[in-house]
Amino acid sequence: xxxxxxxxxxxxxxxxxxxxxxxxxxxxxxxxxxxxxxxxxxxxxxxxxxxxxxxxxxxxxxxxxxxxxxxxxxxxxxxxxxxxxxxxxxxxxxxxxxxxxxxxxxxxxxxxxxxxxxxxxxxxxxxxxxxxxxxxxxxxxxxxxxxxxxxxxxxxxxxxxxxxxxxxxxxxxxxxxxxxxxxxxxxxxxxxx
Amino acid sequence: xxxxxxxxxxxxxxxxxxxxxxxxxxxxxxxxxxxxxxxxxxxxxxxxxxxxxxxxxxxxxxxxxxxxxxxxxxxxxxxxxxxxxxxxxxxxxxxxxxxxxxxxxxxxxxxxxxxxxxxxxxxxxxxxxxxxxxxxxxxxxxxxxxxxxxxxxxxxxxxxxxxxxxxxxxxxxxxxxxxxxxxxxxxxxxxxxxxxxxxxxxxxxxxxxxxxxxxxxxxxxxxxxxxxxxxxxxxxxxxxxxxxxxxxxxxxxxxxxxxxxxxxxxxxxxxxxxxxxxxxxxxxxxxxxxxxxxxxxxxxxxxxxxxxxxxxxxxxxxxxxxxxxxxxxxxxxxxxxxxxxxxxxxxxxxxxxxxxxxxxxxxxxxxxxxxxxxxxxxxxxxxxxxxxxxxxxxxxxxxxxxxxxxxxxxxxxxxxxxxxxxxxxxxxxxxxxxxxxxxxxxxxxxxxxxxxxxxxxxxxxxxxxxxxxxxxxxxxxxxxxxxxxx
Numbered sequence: 001x002x003x004x005x006x007x008x009x010x011x012x013x014x015x016x017x018x019x020x021x022x023x024x025x026x027x028x029x030x031x032x033x034x035x036x037x038x039x040x041x042x043x044x045x046x047x048x049x050x051x052x053x054x055x056x057x058x059x060x061x062x063x064x065x066x067x068x069x070x071x072x073x074x075x076x077x078x079x080x081x082x083x084x085x086x087x088x089x090x091x092x093x094x095x096x097x098x099x100x101x102x103x104x105x106x107x108x109x110x111x112x113x114x115x116x117x118x119x120x121x122x123x124x125x126x127x128x129x130x131x132x133x134x135x136x137x138x139x140x141x142x143x144x145x146x147x148x149x150x151x152x153x154x155x156x157x158x159x160x161x162x163x164x165x166x167x168x169x170x171x172x173x174x175x176x177x178x179x180x181x182x183x184x185x186x187x188x189x190x191x192x193x
Numbered sequence: 194x195x196x197x198x199x200x201x202x203x204x205x206x207x208x209x210x211x212x213x214x215x216x217x218x219x220x221x222x223x224x225x226x227x228x229x230x231x232x233x234x235x236x237x238x239x240x241x242x243x244x245x246x247x248x249x250x251x252x253x254x255x256x257x258x259x260x261x262x263x264x265x266x267x268x269x270x271x272x273x274x275x276x277x278x279x280x281x282x283x284x285x286x287x288x289x290x291x292x293x294x295x296x297x298x299x300x301x302x303x304x305x306x307x308x309x310x311x312x313x314x315x316x317x318x319x320x321x322x323x324x325x326x327x328x329x330x331x332x333x334x335x336x337x338x339x340x341x342x343x344x345x346x347x348x349x350x351x352x353x354x355x356x357x358x359x360x361x362x363x364x365x366x367x368x369x370x371x372x373x374x375x376x377x378x379x380x381x382x383x384x385x386x387x388x389x390x391x392x393x394x395x396x397x398x399x400x401x402x403x404x405x406x407x408x409x410x411x412x413x414x415x416x417x418x419x420x421x422x423x424x425x426x427x428x429x430x431x432x433x434x435x436x437x438x439x440x441x442x443x444x445x446x447x448x449x450x451x452x453x454x455x456x457x458x459x460x461x462x463x464x465x466x467x468x469x470x471x472x473x474x475x476x477x478x479x480x481x482x483x484x485x486x487x488x489x490x491x492x493x494x495x496x497x498x499x500x501x502x503x504x505x506x507x508x509x510x511x512x513x514x515x516x517x518x519x520x521x522x523x524x525x526x527x528x529x530x531x532x533x534x535x536x537x538x539x540x541x542x543x544x545x546x547x548x549x550x551x552x553x554x555x556x557x558x559x560x561x562x563x564x565x566x567x568x569x570x571x572x573x574x575x576x577x578x579x580x581x582x583x584x585x586x587x588x589x590x591x592x593x594x595x596x597x598x599x600x601x602x603x604x605x606x607x608x609x610x611x612x613x614x615x616x617x618x619x620x621x622x623x624x625x626x627x628x629x630x631x632x633x634x635x636x637x638x639x640x641x642x643x644x645x646x647x648x649x650x651x652x653x654x655x656x657x658x659x660x661x662x663x664x665x666x667x668x669x670x671x672x673x674x675x676x677x678x679x
Contacts (some may be wrong), residue, residue: 047371050381057376073473078377080473101582129473135356136349136475148609155477157562193376 057193061123064187070141073129077193080129080137081179082100082152086163091122093150094164104174108164110173115183126189127165127182133157133172152176198222223409228428229435230415232658235569236310237413239303239443245443246296247401251394253289261341262388265380268343287458293335294461295450296305300328308522311531312414318523320407321344325519327400332516335482336394336519337386340378345476351386352378353479360509377472412648415539417657418531419650427654445458486557487550488512489628493561494623511627517635525634527642535648539641546633549626556623564616575599577606588613 002106019099034180059076062082066072071084086094094108110167130152131138138152138161146150147153148169159170166175181191200221202208207217240542260279262271275282304324307313341352355378359369374381412421420667429435453460462484465476481489495508518525533540559565572588573595579585589595592610599608651657 044371047368047374047385049375053375053379053381075472077375078379078472134479135352136479137473156475156479157560 013035028034032079058190060184060188060190062172062187063189066124068123073142074191076191081191082125082127082129082140082165082176084125084127084140084163085187086123086125090150090163094122094162097162097164097166103167106166106175111164111166111178113178113181113183116186121183124189125163125165126191127177127178131156131159131172132167132174133159133170138176152186194598199226199514202564209635223405223431224436225430225432227409227431228412228421228424229431230413230421230427230654231315231429232415232417232654233413233435233438234416235438235442236302236416238439239306240408241439242299242443243296243303243445244401245446246292246299247394247397249292250289250296251271251398253285254391254394255293255588256285257289257622258387258391261387263384265343265383265470268383270340272342279678284454287454288365290462291450291453291458292481293338294484295446295453296331297335299446300331301484304328304519305547309528309533309540310414310416311418311533312568313523314531315523316411317414320404320411321523322349322520323400323404323407325516327397328519329516330393330397330400334390334397334444334487335484337393340383340386340480341390342466343383344480345468345470345474346463346466348378348470349475349479350470350481351382354480354481355382357509357512360505414531415533415654416534417651417654418535419652419657422653423655431671467657476481480558483558485553486555487553488515488557488559490553490623491515491569491627494556494620494627496620511631515627515630518631522634522638526638527640528638528645528647529642530647530650532650535650536641536645537648539638542633542637542641545629549629549633552626553623555627556619559619561618561620561621561623564614565619565622567614567616569615572613575602575608576611577602577608579606586613 017026049152053081057077059074061072061074063083066083066085069087069090070084071082074081074083091108099105099107108122109120111125113121113126115121129137133154134156136154136156138147138154138159140152145155147160149160151161151163151165151168153160154170154172157171159172160168161172161176162168163179164175167173179191179193181189184190198218198221200211200218202211202217210216211218257275260271260275260282262268272286275286277283279285307321307324335349336354340347353371355373359365359371361368370376372382372385373379374385415421420548463480463482480486489512492508492512495504495511498504499507528536530536530538533543572590573592573596574586574588575598576584576586577599587598589598595610599610602608653658
């Protein structure tokens with residue numbers, strides 16, 4: 001049905017009853033919704049990590065300072081990471097494991113990254129410092145407790161990790177993840193979140 | 194219930210004001226003349242108590258914000274300064290921290306009262322839903338407020354909760370990042386939580402106004418669940434009858450409040466929150482504040498995958514579901530009888546529900562794998578690997594025997610001795626109680642409303658009051674066929 005006094009009704013029966021005013025309503029509402037969305041976007045996006053926060057999402061670490069048999073712990077953007085200098089014994093233990101018996105099967109080599117020469121450096125192991133069970137921070141050689149398998153032990157719910165950071169016992173479902181990192185030189189690694 | 198206004202402006206000024214902004218009329222209609230059922234018991238005083246709690250939290254919170262700094266470097270110190278150096282700072286902070294617990298205590302009584310007396314039923318569904326909205330806002334406010342002192346439990350508790358949100362499929366990780374403002378809980382998180390913690394109480398105040406508005410449209414329920422039939426016989430004016438009754442209850446409540454503030458200010462908190470947050474050291478046992486423990490128990494009760502859905506996600510869904518289910522409660526309960534006084538089975542199953550909720554709180558406070566009670570004395574277990582690569586365990590009562598067995602095994606067996614305890618785990622209790630929680634809403638209430646035969650209900654509120662006080666009364670309505678929305 002066309003509006004009184006309007007000649008706008010279309011002759012086409014499929015569009016009978018539509019008027020120019022309907023078009024204006026829809027167009028105006030569309031513009032309003034677009035406007036609201038355009039204004040809302042900055043107010044939502046401001047919640048995202050800021051530039052300086054993102055800039056802190058990688059860090060270079062000097063691995064030559066890590067004592068053999070010990071580890072250092074670094075916080076990158078608030079996330080803990082373990083950098084461990086393994087002894088020959090610890091490397092041997094990590095390699096001797098029958099991978100098929102593991103909860104989250106991974107060989108020790110799969111948990112290492114190539115250095116500048118393209119070779120794996122088994123003495124340095126880099127893992128996340130967040131227990132894969134409920135996000136606690138496991139204790140390690142610097143706290144004097146390494147668990148039943150010589151790696152790390154999570155005091156919250158008793159997960160034991162081996163010298164390759166793999167889950168061996170306890171409730172955690174998977175291995176301590178290996179972060180993205182590359183060798184920037186023979187002694188510097190760059191860890192990126 | 195809100196009939197025509199009976200307010201008559203008397204002075205020249207109030208007459209002038211009434212035709213311009215009838216604010217005195219609004220106050221008189223809602224707080225003085227408002228017709229209120231004459232049989233409300235003390236369970237009905239918790240609405241007024243909650244209003245007092247909200248005011249206390251806002252006033253003390255505004256004062257604390259004058260002395261608090263939202264920065265990970267100085268938040269903990271600024272709270273310590275409030276406790277040690279700011280004049281009366283310790284008192285005001287203790288009121289605010291205790292006030293949060295008292296607020297939740299009162300809201301739980303208020304909600305259980307609503308569930309027992311069927312306060313969510315026709316025509317009060319919107320009133321109930323607004324209450325659930327307020328409850329959700331309270332939980333969000335309390336969670337963010339708990340992060341602000343930047344103690345160990347603040348930090349690691351909030352890490353657990355944000356990780357839960359991250360477990361939601363598809364949108365979870367994005368929402369989590371936008372909530373935290375970075376890869377982990379840090380300065381951006383603390384600042385936005387402070388901002389929102391200041392904002393949300395005023396949002397709560399706004400929804401409270403809607404809640405009271407909805408209340409004044411339908412009028413109060415009452416312990417019999419029978420609707421007001423004759424305003425003159427069934428009701429009394431709000432003032433002075435209920436201002437005095439509410440006021441008395443508020444004073445009793447404030448006495449309990451004051452006992453906590455002055456004598457046990459730390460009883461409801463956690464000792465770990467007196468240690469400054471350290472992202473590298475996790476407290477051995479992360480627990481939320483007591484008022485969130487039942488939901489934490491439901492979250493951790495799910496330890497099993499269902500098909501391809503991992504246990505963690507089901508736990509998160511169950512936890513959020515246990516709160517969201519309250520929104521649809523008015524449609525889950527099929528009984529036309531409002532008050533459980535006249536529902537013999539529902540009444541008992543409701544009491545079991547209350548016990549289950551409290552029990553879930555205890556489950557949430559305990560490590561799921563700890564034992565509630567033991568089936569037998571602890572034994573020593575020698576665990577080793579057999580020659581064909583399988584794990585084996587043998588139990589011993591005596592250490593020397595266990596030691597002898599361990600040394601008798603070849604070194605390749607890797608035998609170790611552990612304490613073997615056998616008993617009833619807290620986890621199992623939380624699974625049983627969590628199952629009852631959902632069963633109550635999804636099976637008991639829908640089915641019982643159809644199959645239960647309610648007891649006879651009084652013909653009117655005035656009748657029930659007369660009967661209680663021993664006067665003669667007309668015969669009660671037969672309970673075989675419940676009348677609509679009683």
